Amino acid sequence: MMRPLLLAAVLASCGAGLAAAQERPVIDVHIHYSQDAWANLPPPEAIKVLRDAGLKKAFVSSSSDDGTQMLYKAAPDLIVPVLRPYRSRGETGSWMKDPTIIAHVEARLKANTYAGIGEFHAYGADADTPVMRRMVELAKERKIFLHAHSDADAVERIFKQNPGAYVLWAHSGFAQIDKVRDMLAKYKTLWADLAFRSDQAPGGRLDASWKKLFLDYPERFMVGTDTYVPERWHYVVEQARYSRAWLADLPAEVADNIAYRNAERIAALGLGQ
Ligand SMILES: [Zn+2]
Numbered sequence: 001m002m003r004p005l006l007l008a009a010v011l012a013s014c015g016a017g018l019a020a021a022q023e024r025p026v027i028d029v030h031i032h033y034s035q036d037a038w039a040n041l042p043p044p045e046a047i048k049v050l051r052d053a054g055l056k057k058a059f060v061s062s063s064s065d066d067g068t069q070m071l072y073k074a075a076p077d078l079i080v081p082v083l084r085p086y087r088s089r090g091e092t093g094s095w096m097k098d099p100t101i102i103a104h105v106e107a108r109l110k111a112n113t114y115a116g117i118g119e120f121h122a123y124g125a126d127a128d129t130p131v132m133r134r135m136v137e138l139a140k141e142r143k144i145f146l147h148a149h150s151d152a153d154a155v156e157r158i159f160k161q162n163p164g165a166y167v168l169w170a171h172s173g174f175a176q177i178d179k180v181r182d183m184l185a186k187y188k189t190l191w192a193d194l195a196f197r198s199d200q201a202p203g204g205r206l207d208a209s210w211k212k213l214f215l216d217y218p219e220r221f222m223v224g225t226d227t228y229v230p231e232r233w234h235y236v237v238e239q240a241r242y243s244r245a246w247l248a249d250l251p252a253e254v255a256d257n258i259a260y261r262n263a264e265r266i267a268a269l270g271l272g273q
Contacts (some may be wrong), residue, residue, distance in 0.1 A: 024247060024255065025056040026240045027263035029147075030119070030170065030195035030224025033060055033067035037230040049233055049264045053240040056260050057255055059224070059267070061119050061147065063089045064185075065108055082269050083114040083149055085135065092121050109138060115267040118147025119170050126150075136161045141230040144270035145191070151175075152183055159187055166269055168222070171195055177209055184217045191257035191266055195224035201246035211250065218254040222263045223247075227234060 033046055041049070050058050061066045061084035072079040086092065093225060095101050105117065117139050122132055127150065136158055139146050145166035152173055158165050172180045172192040177199070183190055191267050194200055200210040214221060225239040226232060247255040 001182075012175065014087055016227050023054050024244050025260045026054065026243055027057045027059070027260040028053070028055050028221060028224050028236065028240065029059040029168065029222045029263050030226045031058045031060045031236070032084070032119075032227050033071050034061050034063040034228075034230075035067065037227070037233065038067060038070075040230060041233055043070045046071060046233070047078065049236050050075075053237040055236075057263065057267070059115065059147075059263065061116075063087070063091070065112075069112065076110065080115050080263075081112065082116040082118055083108055083112075085117065085120055086116065095120065096122055096126045096132045099131060101131050102134050105138065109142065112145060114142075116145040116147050116168065118145075118168070119149050120147070121149045122154045124153045125157075127154035128161075132151050132158075133161060136165060142270050145266050147193075151253060155183065155187075155190065159190075166266065167191070168193060168266060171197055171226070172221075177213060181213055181216075181260045184213075184220050191220050191222060191262060193222045195223060195226040196228075201242070201249075204242060204245045206246045206249040208263060214250060214254055214258060218257045219262055219265075222266075223257045223258060254261045 055078065057078055057080050059080045059082050060068045060071050061082040063086040065084055068081045072081050083105060085095050086106050087104060117135055124202055126132060134258065135146065140162050145168050146158060147168045148169055149170040150173060152175060155167060155169060155173065158167055169188050169190060169192040172194060174197065180192060200207055223238050223243040227236065243259065246261055
């Protein structure tokens, strides 16, 4: 016969399993697995972090893209590869003026499958350099999205080049809520991630103005962590928990959209070609 304490432990673990099964699925659209993370967090451990967070999928882009490919190979069911143009971390501020990036990105696009190009950094007139213009063209040819860490000005310039571009605006541009609203109203194929910002739910409680924005644009937002330095991997599990908490203050359908459905839709854009 099972001892009462052990039985209690078994029941408790069943309960935890059940709770996990009922957790809202989440897709984290802003994960990087860059070179400086590889030694201390080898691919199996990185995958474990993403699974411990209960993620349905993770959009991963890395400096270099080899990091993304390693994770994708380890867990193709979990990883959605996005092509970061950088060959190393140091290219964040110079890549858009470096013509050798074009051949690199074209070769990667030929060799592998990607749901998008990014996350890249481009502000204002950066978006009009020949290198950036080529990124916009390549995304258009493949019907995939551009994950842009950009100000509103650069996003506008991208849409000027291709009015039908699919743009995932990283961090919602760190823009004020009114600006985010204006941009979503102006561009029908603009989506916005909420990575590394907390004004939508300070202290875990959904802000009323943001709630209204989510209800007005239920199909445009996504959640993410942004592991831009290795230390940020410590927050992936907590970030999923935080997102689930504030999403619960929204109608279930809207919460599901922001948690994972919008991400599934944008990831599938390029698959139909
Ligand atoms: Zn990032």
